[in-house]
Amino acid sequence: MIVVAILAVYALAAAVLLPRLLTRARWSERAPRLAIAMWLAACSSVVASAVMGGLAAAIPADAIGHGLAGLFEACAALLATGFGTAPSSWGARAALLLSALIVARTTYCLSAVLFTARRERARHAAMLSLVGRHDGDLGAIVLDHGERLVYCLPGRQGKTVITTGALRSLAPAHVAAVLAHERAHLRGRHHLVLAVAQAFARACPRVPLFARARSEVVRLIELLADDVAARHHPRAHIAAALVGLATGRIPAFALGAGGETALTRVRRMLNPAVPLHRREKLAGMAAVAALLAGPTALAAVPGLSSFVAHHCHTLSLL
Template sequence: MMAAAILALYAVVAVVALPRLLTRGEWAERAPRLAIAVWLAGCISVVASVLFSALAAAIPANMVGHGLAEFFKACADMLSDRATFDSPSARAALLGAALIAARITYCGTAILVRARRERRQHAGMLNILGRHDGELDAVVLDHDEAAAYCLPGRKGRAVITTAALQSLAPEQVAAVLAHEQAHLRGRHHLVLAAAEAFPRAFPHLPLFTRARREIARLVELLADDVAARRHSRIHIAAALVRLATGRAPAFTLGAGGETALTRVKRMLNPAAPLGCRERVAGLSAVVLLLAGPAAVAAIPGLNSFLAHHCHNISIF
C-alpha cells in the first residue's frame, strides 16, 4: 500500500508542480525537441502513476513473490467470481485503472480519426483547386491571403498560397517551405495529437492544459530550427512577419499564427544551445519520468519476491 500511496501523491503533486517547474527559464526555447519529450514524459508519468497506484493497491505484493504463474492466476481470480482474496476496494481500484486507460485510449483515437477525416476532405479540395509545383515541391493554392501550411499524413504535402508567393522573395519561400517539410518529416501532427489527448481525456488539469499549449509552440520552434540548418535565419524571420496573420486550417500546421512574432525575435536573436550537461540532465529527467512510476510500483513485488526466494534479502 505504501507504493500505491506514493504514486497517488506524486500524481497529485505533479499535475500542479510540473507546469511551474518546466516553464522556468528559457531552456525550452534553446532545446525544443528535448522540451517536447519532457512535457510528454511528464503527462505520461502522471497517467502511469495513477494506473500503477491502482494496481499496487489492488494486487498484494506477496502474490508477485510466489512466482509469475501464481501472480497472473491471482489477477484472473480477482476479476472472477472464484476470487478468494478480492475486496470491494480492490475491484474498485482495478475498475478505475481500466476506465482511465480506456478514456485516454478513446480520446487519442478519436482525435486521430477526426483529424484524418478532415485532412482527407481538405486533400480532395486541394486536388481540385490546387496545382503541384515541382520546383517548390509544394501545392500552390489560389488565395488572396498569404499563408503556408502543411497537410500531414501518409501523403503529406506542403501548401502555399499565391498571395504568399507574390509577397515573399524566393529565398523566403524556400525557407518557409523548409519549415513545413520539417513538420512533415518529423510527424509533428502525431506529437500534437498526443498532447491534445491528455487534456481532452482529463480536462482542467494544469499539467495537461499547459502541456498542450507549450508543445504546440515548441513544434513550431523545432521546425524553425530545422529550416535554419539550410536557410538564413533572416529569411525565415522575414517570412514569418509576412505570414503572421495568415490562417491555416485547424487540422494542419501553419508557418504563421499567433506565435509568429515571438519566433521572429528568436530567429534574429538566437540563444546558445544547451550544453552537454544540461542535455544529459534533460534526458535523465525524461527517463526518470517514464520509468519512475513502474519502478516504484515494482519495488514491493520485487522485495516480496526476493524475500520469498532468498529469505533474508530485502531491498528496504
C-alpha cells in the same frame, strides 16, 4: 500501501506543480525537442502513476513473489470474485477498475483525435486536388487564394501548400525557407506528437498539466521546425517569412508557419540563444527517463521485494 500513497500524492502534486516548473524553464527555447519530450514525459508519468497506483492497490505483492503465473492467476481471481468477501476486496476491485478506465479513456481519446484529424485532412486533400495545382519547382501545391498562407497537410502522403497571396508577398528565398519549415513538420511527424498532447488534454480536460502541455507542445513544435529549417537557410530569411505570414489563419488540422506565435519566433530567429551544453542535455534526458520509468519502478518495488524474499527462502530450504 505506502507505495500506493506515494504514487497518488505524486500524481496529484505533479498535475498541479509540474506545469509551473516547466513553464518557468528558460532552457526550453534553447532545446525545443528536449522540452517537448519533457512535457510529454510529465503527462505520461501522471497517467502511469494513477494506473500503477491502482494496480499496486489491487494486486498484493505476495502474488508476484510466487511467480508470474501466480500474478496472472491473482488478476483473474480478482476480476472474477475478488480477494475474499472482506470490504477491502471491493476497494481492490475499484482500484483495478479505475486503472482500466484511465487506460481506456486515454486510448479512446488518442484514437478519436487521430481519426478526426485524418478525416479532416482527407477532405482537405480532396479539395486541394480539385482547386490546387502542383508546382514542381517549389515541391508544393499552389492554392489560388489572396490570404498569405503556408502550411502542410500531414499523413502518409504529406503535402505542402502555399497560397498565391503568399507567393506574391514573399521573396523567393523567403518562400524556400518557409517551405523548409513545413517539410520539417512532415519529416518529423509532428502531427503525431501534437495528437498525443491533445489526447492527454481531452482525456482529462481539467488537469492543469495536460492543458498547459498541449499549448506548450504546439509552440515548441514550431520552434523545432524553425531550427531544422535554419540548418539550410539563413535565419533572417525565416524571420522575414514569419513576419509576412503572421496574420495567416491555417486550418485547425494542419501545421503552418504563421499564427499567433510568429512574432515571438521572429525575435528568436534574429537573436538565437546558445544551445544547451552536453551536461545540460544529459541532465534533461535523465529527467525524462526518470519521469517515464519512475512510477513503474516504484510500483514494482513491493513485488520485487516479495519475489526476492520468496526465492531466497526457497533456496535456503534446499
